[in-house]
Amino acid sequence: MKRTQIPSPDKLPLIESLLIEGDVRDVLPRLPDESVQCVVTSPPYWGLRDYGIAGQIGLEATLAGYINKLTDIFSDVRRVLRPDGILWLNIGDGYTSGNRGWRAPDKKNPNRAMSVRPDNPPGLKDKDLLGVPWRLAFALQADGWFLRSDVIWHKPNVTPESVKDRPTRAHEYLFMLSKNERYAYYPEAIMEEGEQGRRNRRTVWSINTAPSLGAHVASFPPELVEPCLLASTQIDDFVLDPFSGVGTVGLVARRLNRRFVGVELNPEYMHEAEKILTSGSSRHSRCDALHPANSKDENQPALIEPSGSYRVRSRRSA
Numbered sequence: 001m002k003r004t005q006i007p008s009p010d011k012l013p014l015i016e017s018l019l020i021e022g023d024v025r026d027v028l029p030r031l032p033d034e035s036v037q038c039v040v041t042s043p044p045y046w047g048l049r050d051y052g053i054a055g056q057i058g059l060e061a062t063l064a065g066y067i068n069k070l071t072d073i074f075s076d077v078r079r080v081l082r083p084d085g086i087l088w089l090n091i092g093d094g095y096t097s098g099n100r101g102w103r104a105p106d107k108k109n110p111n112r113a114m115s116v117r118p119d120n121p122p123g124l125k126d127k128d129l130l131g132v133p134w135r136l137a138f139a140l141q142a143d144g145w146f147l148r149s150d151v152i153w154h155k156p157n158v159t160p161e162s163v164k165d166r167p168t169r170a171h172e173y174l175f176m177l178s179k180n181e182r183y184a185y186y187p188e189a190i191m192e193e194g195e196q197g198r199r200n201r202r203t204v205w206s207i208n209t210a211p212s213l214g215a216h217v218a219s220f221p222p223e224l225v226e227p228c229l230l231a232s233t234q235i236d237d238f239v240l241d242p243f244s245g246v247g248t249v250g251l252v253a254r255r256l257n258r259r260f261v262g263v264e265l266n267p268e269y270m271h272e273a274e275k276i277l278t279s280g281s282s283r284h285s286r287c288d289a290l291h292p293a294n295s296k297d298e299n300q301p302a303l304i305e306p307s308g309s310y311r312v313r314s315r316r317s318a
């Protein structure tokens, strides 16, 4: 097995599916320009969950700080996307904290407890819906993305909430954004049944939430990813998930014979993804974990080449 340090300015060659452990802000600049056909991703939502790891996105003190950070990241995603590529972005909403600084566990949904919660954003009142998805969508649009569609992910089996003064939220947004005015899109691949036969896919997708594939508490269902890949990629195309969690997008990419690049900060989730994506597959690399101590400079990604496959681990400076 050959181990090589990659000089910092060099880009990683994209040849086969790749799992990259590290902060997306360090890893993205290492991916070549216009190298992936499609991006499907679900970034951490603002103030919703503490993933308990330094460098995590989602715990910014202000909503504006969160939106700006994601807009910068997606600007680099746009560089990596091919000119005719599409970004599918799943993003959730939430309510102001009422400046409480924490959130008690919901009786019906204990995972929602948070020890730290940001203050109300300026201009918003206690109990206001934040409107994060549309704020982010407009910021991306202003940054140069073409906002082509909003899709409502309707969750028929949503976890009940203990609320009595508003309807229970049973949907999230999935935005379809393109890099240019014209792009590769295959509508026939995701047609649906209508009263008069097959028809163009509508913008409301009813898909049950699924139990997490691994240790992760916030993975999205493969059924949400599948239409995205079918509509915007062909066999062997590269699909990127810059917040890949346990690798749901990679799993669907593998089923559909697409290649996958996953970036994830949390080593535990990366380990799960590695297990899920390497079981019984020849298209994803089975690789050894690389401890940063093995690297001369632990802030530099290092590359391992076991029989022509890649695993990269990069560390952000503390």
Ligand SMILES: C[S@@+](CC[C@H](N)C(=O)[O-])C[C@H]1O[C@@H](n2cnc3c(N)ncnc32)[C@H](O)[C@@H]1O
Pocket: 022, 023, 024, 025, 041, 042, 043, 044, 045, 051, 055, 056, 057, 216, 218, 219, 220, 242, 243, 244, 245, 246, 247, 248, 249, 263, 264, 265, 266, 269
């Ligand atoms: C909503 S989850 C994505 C789950 C994924 N769609 C799946 O199905 O497993 C967001 C992920 O972003 C990761 N994350 C948070 N900050 C990150 C960062 N700075 N760089 C890379 N990944 C990060 C979290 O660890 C978490 O796994």
